């Protein structure tokens with residue numbers, strides 16, 4: 001093990017299937033323009049949070065795009081760098097995200113991604129107490145997320161890794 005923070009604490013695995021959409025930085029200008037039009041979001045009724053009416057694009061980025069937390073599959077998170085093609089070193093095929101290992105399950109603006117049963121546990125914590133947003137206690141650098149990529153052409157081809165930043169590091173406190 002390279003660093004002590006890479007050793008996970010024993011904890012329960014409670015997988016759930018979710019839908020997430022691509023990071024805004026990989027979308028076309030036309031799609032971004034539509035996401036920035038609140039009138040379109042209003043067609044979703046109560047599902048669209050009206051607090052975002054002045055910032056429609058942020059509604060997409062915060063609530064629908066690239067879920068925080070550990071995940072299999074999904075979309076890559078960007079922000080530390082602009083999007084960079086992730087090509088297989090063996091055959092040059094565009095690689096797919098396989099496993100994402102973040103330092104935190106969620107950040108302060110990710111409330112909609114927190115499982116309902118865990119939202120009840122979001123109480124202020126003191127030093128040394130377990131944090132619901134860090135059940136594994138894994139720390140990637142200073143709050144980064146590590147993504148391992150797999151080649152869709154062949155699982156025998158070497159995996160690659162992508163390190164990105166997790167923007168919000170503080171647990172949401174109710």
Ligand SMILES: [Zn+2]
Pocket residue numbers: 088089090091092093151152153154157
């Ligand atoms: Zn390949």
